[in-house]
Amino acid sequence: MYCENFLKTFISQINRKLCFEILLWGLFAIFAFFCFRYQYRLLNYIEWGDESETIVTAKMMSAGMRLYSEIFNHHGPLTFLPGLITECFGNFGVAGHRVAIVILQICAVISIFFSPILRSRYQRIASVVFCFVVILVYLPDVFGHMYKYQTIVGIFLVIVLSQYTIPSIYLNQGLKPLQLIVGNFLISCLPFFAITYLPITVLLFFASFRTRYLKWVCYGIAGGLATNLLFLAIFGSYSGFFAYHFYLNLKILPYYSGVQGIGQLLVNVVKVLTSDLTHFLSFLIVAWVSFLLAKKEECLPWRTMLIVAGLISLLVRGGGFHGMPYLYAILPFVVFNISALEIKDFSSKLVLVGILILCIIKVSLVLPGEKDAIRSRSVPKSTDFSNFVKYFTSPEDRIIAYSFSNYEYIASQRLPASGYFFYLPWQEKYNENPKFGQVINACQQIKENRPKIMLIDKWKVWDVFPWESYAGCIQDVIDKEYTQIPQRPYYVRKDLLRDDSFRGFTEENARLISMLPSAQLSQANTISLRMNPEVWRENKTNELKSIDILFGTYARKNLGTAYLVLKKNNGEDVRIKFTLQNLVDNAYRHFDIPESTYVSGVIEYDTGGGISVWELHDDQNDVLTCMRYNFSDGSKGITLGCPW
Secondary structure: OHHHHHHHHHHHHHHHHHHHHHHHHHHHHHHHHHHHHHHHHHOOEOOOHHHHHHHHHHHHHHOOOOEOOOEOOOOOHHHHHHHHHHHOOOOOOHHHHHHHHHHHHHHHHHHHHOOOOOOOHHHHHHHHHHHHHHHHHHHHHHOOOOOOHHHHHHHHHHHHHHHHHHHHHHOOOOOOHHHHHHHHHHHHHHHHOOHHHHHHHHHHHHHHOOHHHHHHHHHHHHHHHHHHHHHHHHHOOHHHHHHHHHHHHHHHHHHHHOOOOHHHHHHHHHHHHOOOHHHHHHHHHHHHHHHHHHOOOOOOOHHHHHHHHHHHHOOOOOOOOOOHHHHHHHHHHHHHHHOOOOOOOHHHHHHHHHHHHHHHHHHOOOOOOHHHHHHOOEOOOOOHHHHHHHHHOOOOOOEEEEOOOOHHHHHHOOOEOOOOOOOOHHHHHHHHOOOOOOOOOHHHHHHHHOOOEEEEOOOOEOOOEOHHHHOHHHHHHHHHHEEEOOOOOEEEEHHHOOOOOEEEOOOOOOOOEEEEEOOOOEOOEOEEOOOOOOOOOOOHHHOEEEEEEEEEOOOOOOOOEEEEEEEEOOOOEEEEEEEHHHOOOOEEEEEEEEEEOEEEEEEEEOOOOOOEEEEEEEOOOOEEEOEEEEEOOOOEEEEEOEOO
16 A cells, blocks of 8 residues: 555656646747747847948958958958858848857857756756847847847857856866867957957956866967968958058047046946946846855955956947947856756746746737837838939949948948948048058049949038048049939939939929829829920930839739820820739839830820829929939939939
8 A cells, every 4th residue: 555655656746747847848949939030030120330331341252352451341350250151152131141140149048058057957948048038138229139249259258158267267177178179269269359359358268277278278279360360361461450450440540539548448337337227237246156256266266356357348448239248248147146046846946937938928029019119120121222223223333332321232232332331530541641551542442433323421420520521532523423313412423314314393493292193094094194394305315215104003903904105206106015913012113115205105094994103293283203214325314202
């Protein structure tokens, strides 16, 4: 009887434990699914010029240009390796380049899961859940999901601290060769993102170093240095690296951003750590973990002090995206605290399940407004300028987008016409006294490449440095060779334009403009194409060879066919039959036409109707149809005020 009762109790306990394990890992699988879905949505969350700068540089390198000698950038070379690898698989935009960041984030979380300081699978699950929530939900507020060097540095620090530095102090033994090699490899990579990471590189190296692991440490450091130096030799320039990354950052930029002494840098750190609750709590976590680590050291806890000093060095440039690596680096410290928790009894395991359920709810985006908050800040698929560029240029043409409009290159799918693909005061200042024979002359390159289109927004940098103070040479080129499109900072090469290429209503001739659909096409109603008479003029060199008309279909498929009827100046009609079903709502439809001079045009009903063309109406009752024109001499035109 006793044996029977014992057996029942034993089986009951096994079933209870098995059910809990199935529940826990099932919830964790659900959590992982929603995390990947959240990651997918973040691929198109927020566009920012610094990230676009990194992507454009990678695209130029992929096209065969050398970093620093042919491409200007003052960030470290390793920043562009993920983008260069990405471009090997295709021509990708922002979302495609963020995939590399997603992979690195997953590697960081895996390194936390297998961190030697964690002692049970429950601690590992709790740590991964916490880190994923922070990375996905909160770090995007400081651009922690973007392809930027700060993000990569933060991820590297997570791996180094969780797998190498903290275990080397807390455990002081049992480090495996792979941990030693990878840890030192990543540490040696940090200065190749930015020279500002040189302090934390040195501090982490000595905080982690143990003489008994000298061989593996040397392998890691040598591997990291060799990889970065080889990458720079193949895709960049050593002299350009020293000129733009060291000299410009250390000597030129401080003239514009201001020189700060050690005292002011420490003040910056204090301001950041006390600026909000998140940073203040992070400081308390670091202080507590430092206290626990210090107890593991003999006599003076100098290793712990070096780690803290390294973290402080990450904040000398302030918070926000500059301080993002610090927020990443805090994650292993939180994990260290989780390692102190005993998750053995059933009640503590239930608490873990409850936390996991709450985190699932958070990353599932089911709470009101969360999904819309991400959608509302999506990266635009196109811009007004990119549509203009795609209409006016071919894919092989190169453009300029100044002063700092880097996303326009990505949206337009065009490469820059100069190695100075953005233009700011310190670049002009550097060119006054270039170093190591490295100079990129934007004026000369623009004159030689003669881009068809340029965007010049004439940014007054930081509301201090006006365009005229740093771009006089560029402005001279614009004045001599380019014409500005009315009401836009777009410039077209003069030889590509005629006086009548762009027709529409401007502020000078109309104060109120509305874009409205025409009456719908039907058997009883044709649609007149209303264009400025100067476009239909008798001039052999300006014959039309094709036109694009902006149609509205009212978000439906309209069946049947219609005719585009154009009348030549000799009275002859050209009739082109087209299918209504293939029209795209609020999009241009292209028509190739016999090269000739035309005097009027209409859309006629054949077997179907229900469509309209978009028109501009001004307050003087004048109407123009939204159309684009392609002339026989290679020039183009559009009804100004309509979409490109």
